Each structure stands twice: as C-alpha cells, then as structure tokens.
Amino acid sequence: MEIQFQLEKKDLWELSKNARIYSKRFKTTRFWLYIILIAGIFILSLGNSFHYALFQTLLISAIIFPILEQVMYYVRDKWFINQNFLGERTVILKEDGIELISASKQQLFRWNHYESMVEADDYFFLFDKEGKGIQIPKRALEEDVVDKIRHTLKEHIPMFMQHQPSSIREVVPALQIIVLIFLVILMLINQMDWNKEKDPLSSEREAIYGLFVGVSTEDTVEKIKEVGLELQKDITLEDIVQVSEQLRNAPMSNEFFDFDKYALATLIDQAEILYYDRELPKEQTTGVFSGESEHWKIVDYTVKASPALFRTYAGRMYMKGQDMYEAALFKAEFYIRFVGKDDLFIHNNIIADANEGVKPRDLEISEESTGEFYREYESYRNMQGEPVSIQRY
Structure with a gap:
C-alpha cells in the first residue's frame, strides 16, 4: 500500500508532541535527566540552609526546567524548522516493512524496528526503540484507506494506542511561554532590589567595608581579602568597636546570612589587627x-x-x-x-x-x-x- 502526502510544519509539531507523550525511550531519558537534575541542584545548594536548598531544587526542577524544556521544543518545532524536512513524502507499507521515500533519500525499515503505534484523529504515529518516529497524515485519505492502514499497522506492530485528544495540551505551550516571561521579569526585578531587599546585612556591610581603603560593597569578603586590606587613616579604635557592636546586634535571619555575618566579623578582626600594627610599637x-x-x-x-x-x-x-x-x-x-x-x-x-x-x-x-x-x-x-x-x- 502506497500513501503520498505533503509534509507540513504542523505535521512535525504533532509528531514532536506525541513523541514526548508516548515514546518509551523519550520518557525514560527524561526521567533519568530529572533525577540527575534534582540531585545536582540539591547538592550545589547545600551551602545554604536545608529549606532554601529544597525550595531551590523544587523551583528549578519542577517549574523552571519543565517550562524551559517545553518552550525549547515549541520554538524548535514551530519556528526553526529545516525546510529540507518538508515537502512531498511517500510511505509504502510492505510485507517485510515500511519504505520511506523523500526527495533526498529512500529508506526501508523492518516491522520489528517499530515498537509502538499511536492513532490520533488526524494521524498515525510510529515510534521505534530509539525514540524516533514517523507520521502518516490522514488528510485527503478515504475512510477505507484509513481502515486498511490501521489494519496493516495493528497486524505488524504489537503495541497499539489510541490518542486521547485534550484541549488543555494545545494551549499549554503558549501558557508556559507566558509563565516563563513572567518568571524572567520577576528575576530581573528581584535582582535590581537584591542589595536592599535580600541582604539584611547591607548597612553593617557598608559600615565594615568603610573601614578600609578602596573597597566596594559589590565585592565579596573573599575577594577583598585576596586583594589585600588597608585601613583608612582616620579610623580609630572606637570606630572599630562601634562597627563590631553594630554587627553583633544585627538580627539573625537564616543560615546563609549567619554565615555571611561570620565572614564580615573576620573583616573586623583584620581591621583591629591593622590598627594595632599601625598604632602600637613592636617592642615591649x-x-x-x-x-x-x-x-x-x-x-x-x-x-x-x-x-x-x-x-x-x-x-x-x-x-x-x-x-x-x-x-x-x-x-x-x-x-x-x-x-x-x-x-x-x-x-x-x-x-x-x-x-x-x-x-x-x-x-x-x-x-x-x-x-x-x-x-x-x-x-x-x-x-x-x-x-x-x-x-x-
């Protein structure tokens, strides 16, 4: 039986959607990818508090990554399509397999190459063990031809599934793009207000950094120590004690900022050492x-x-x-x-x-x-x- 059709952009998109739903290879790969992603993000987040690490892991693995994944497929299969994949196609159903003919190549696949077949309202989808698939559009086919194709495919492919259409699935990609744009906007706003809203030690950090020459509040404690510290000339011991009291009285927040509080305290220790090195003689x-x-x-x-x-x-x-x-x-x-x-x-x-x-x-x-x-x-x-x-x- 020979079927001829014109392969269009929407055909590739339908194949991609159904492959993510029905292909065993695709679902297995995505499962292990999620396991590695969750474990990796959680391990990288352990420097913070446990609850923060758990929240960050769930946020990225359960919300952000799935949205990015779906958006990537949507953009690839909707907008960036190689025109060489489109055009006239011929599918020949033979006794020993399926022959695929396009303008550039001709291939023959044995029936055992395919492990599952899905029938939708407008398509037949065939998936192999590697997760690849082909589609046979029903458009322009007579009902008796569709019945013959269905019978032939059921006879040679052991796993047959009937696709259940869902209106929600059709609008999910567009909704995910909207959610992604919304998250990006929130991240940008959050980043703009980071120093004011996310750093409860901003005033203490500014006071401590002010003890030293040429130090910016944008620098980390580690970077400041690597460059080297130089005490301001007009700094007195009372100034250092006052800054130390300010840091000591700063409220505790979470483990991440408590660790940052300790790091800032080490700068006060360095300021005290520099002060005594400058003011006290070396001899008794x-x-x-x-x-x-x-x-x-x-x-x-x-x-x-x-x-x-x-x-x-x-x-x-x-x-x-x-x-x-x-x-x-x-x-x-x-x-x-x-x-x-x-x-x-x-x-x-x-x-x-x-x-x-x-x-x-x-x-x-x-x-x-x-x-x-x-x-x-x-x-x-x-x-x-x-x-x-x-x-x-």
Whole structure:
C-alpha cells in the first residue's frame, strides 16, 4: 500500500508532541535527566540552609526546567524548522516493512524496528526503540484507506494506542511561554532590589567595608581579602568597636546570612589587627597604671606590656588568696604612654553587681589565677617587685 502526502510544519509539531507523550525511550531519558537534575541542584545548594536548598531544587526542577524544556521544543518545532524536512513524502507499507521515500533519500525499515503505534484523529504515529518516529497524515485519505492502514499497522506492530485528544495540551505551550516571561521579569526585578531587599546585612556591610581603603560593597569578603586590606587613616579604635557592636546586634535571619555575618566579623578582626600594627610599637613598652573606685584602690604599678597581649577583650582581676570579687562599681582603664604621643587606650574592665561583704582595701593581685574562668593569662611584677596577674578570656 502506497500513501503520498505533503509534509507540513504542523505535521512535525504533532509528531514532536506525541513523541514526548508516548515514546518509551523519550520518557525514560527524561526521567533519568530529572533525577540527575534534582540531585545536582540539591547538592550545589547545600551551602545554604536545608529549606532554601529544597525550595531551590523544587523551583528549578519542577517549574523552571519543565517550562524551559517545553518552550525549547515549541520554538524548535514551530519556528526553526529545516525546510529540507518538508515537502512531498511517500510511505509504502510492505510485507517485510515500511519504505520511506523523500526527495533526498529512500529508506526501508523492518516491522520489528517499530515498537509502538499511536492513532490520533488526524494521524498515525510510529515510534521505534530509539525514540524516533514517523507520521502518516490522514488528510485527503478515504475512510477505507484509513481502515486498511490501521489494519496493516495493528497486524505488524504489537503495541497499539489510541490518542486521547485534550484541549488543555494545545494551549499549554503558549501558557508556559507566558509563565516563563513572567518568571524572567520577576528575576530581573528581584535582582535590581537584591542589595536592599535580600541582604539584611547591607548597612553593617557598608559600615565594615568603610573601614578600609578602596573597597566596594559589590565585592565579596573573599575577594577583598585576596586583594589585600588597608585601613583608612582616620579610623580609630572606637570606630572599630562601634562597627563590631553594630554587627553583633544585627538580627539573625537564616543560615546563609549567619554565615555571611561570620565572614564580615573576620573583616573586623583584620581591621583591629591593622590598627594595632599601625598604632602600637613592636617592642615591649613600659606604662604606668592607676585608678580608684568606691571599694577598690589600685596602687600605681608598672608593667611591661607587649602590644600583642592587649586587644579589646574583656578581662578579670583576682585578689590574693580569694575567688573573684564583685564590687558595686570597679572600673579600670589601661593606657600606654609614649613619648611625644597621646596616651593610647588599650583595655577597659568594668565589674558591676555589688557584693556587700567586700570592704575597701588595697588591691593586691596574685600571680596565680584563683578563679574558675582560667583560659590564658600573663604575669608581671609591679614597681615593688610584687607579682601582678592580668587574666584575659
């Protein structure tokens, strides 16, 4: 039986649609592609919180990728069609197979080459094991010819399916293009407002980046560190402490921004190191310290302070033979005095919460720690040669 027809653009589109629905090879390939896609996106998103990774995986694999896939087929099979695929076609149904004849080639396929056949209202579709197919349009064919074709195909191809038409399937590609355009617009709007809406640390980032020379808020912390940091000349220790407090008081959001908060904190540490490297001499320096409060009297004593030992960390002082005492107000401010320069503030210790059992007395600081919070301490001696211990944590 010989069937002649003119292959048109709409014929290729119908074949493509039905292949995605009925071809076993196509459905199997798409299934494994989705599995790999879901696993890959989830693994790449694990640097963020689990919920964010799960949401991103579902968004891309269940919404964005299927839409892109359908739009790709729609554009390819509707608009970008090679004209060589169109034109006059001849299909000859023989006892041993199907012969396909076009203007450029002639092919013969055995019946066992095809594994399934689908009949629609206007077409017969034949699909092979590789997912490829051919279409036989019913237009311009008499009803008895259609019956003969159906009978012949059923006789030689084991799997026969009747296509169920759906009006929804016809409008889905157009709807998907509209949804894709809508998502692209949302992404562009979202990207424009990223710094304001998506970065809860934008004000803290701007303040921290402002400590350094030539740093843009568009740069990442890693990029800034790679280029190298230089502290602004007019930055003081109070500026660094203020920025640190601002970051510390920033609200927690999700794991992604908490990680970013930690990265910004490392920049503050670098600013502090650069400040002390600039302001403190490298050698040990002798300084004089004194102070007095309601319950405590600190006798002047001298220590040799290595700049590396004094940062902005809080400290504790211990009385000889006693646990740590609490006073109504005990404030000790430490400065190092240099010739030709102003006194440099290096340490501040305030203890509140009054202890009525404490009587005014001279402060004697033991060489050994008597408290339970020991982590690290340095021992010195005062002007009288008596031991002095300043413990830090």
